[in-house]
Amino acid sequence: MEIPFIKYIADTQHYDDVLARAVSVKHTLWIGTAHIKDVYVKSGMSAVSLLVVFDKLVKKNVAIRLIHAKEPGPIFREEHKKFPSLWSSMEMTLCPRVHFKLMIFDMETAYIGSANLTGAGIGMKSGQKRNFEAGILTNEPSLVNAADEVWRGKFCEKCGRKSYCGGPIR
Secondary structure, X not given: OOOOOEEEEEOOHHHHHHHHHHHXXXXXXXXXXXXXXXXXXXXXXXXXXXXXXXXXXXXXXOEEEEEEXXXXXXHHHHHHOOXXXXXXXXXXXXXXXXXXXXXXXXOOEEEEEOOOEOOOOOOOOOOOOXXXXXXXXXXXXXXXXXXXXXXXXXXXXXXXXXXXXXXXXX
């Protein structure tokens, strides 16, 4: 029996392992986070907004879902306006109950950890500005499937906060 990989990641490995995997998905990228702010990634010798990466992915027909607990930060909102292809192609849903931080890559691998979708959490911040984060990267099917349950709406009926959900953000 093949043992699935479970890899503990910390420090800059969040950026190196998790965001690098997000950039290379082929079919789906699902992201759950409590907070969203501007995140930058390496692109050649420079840095670009993660939204540039998302824009390229949706143009390759990658389905992106982003579920988050509160309004994105102001820089993220301003940057998002520059990418009209994301407005209809990237599903963004507000759920005030979301506190988890996870990414599901092509429904095969999951990052489950503490890092929000922010520069200090998972982005390209220097060591002096980076949060202390920890998480796992795994292809264990039971963990990948469990991480997917919120998007399938398993808890919506009984959550008691449905009236606060903002639906898709455009």
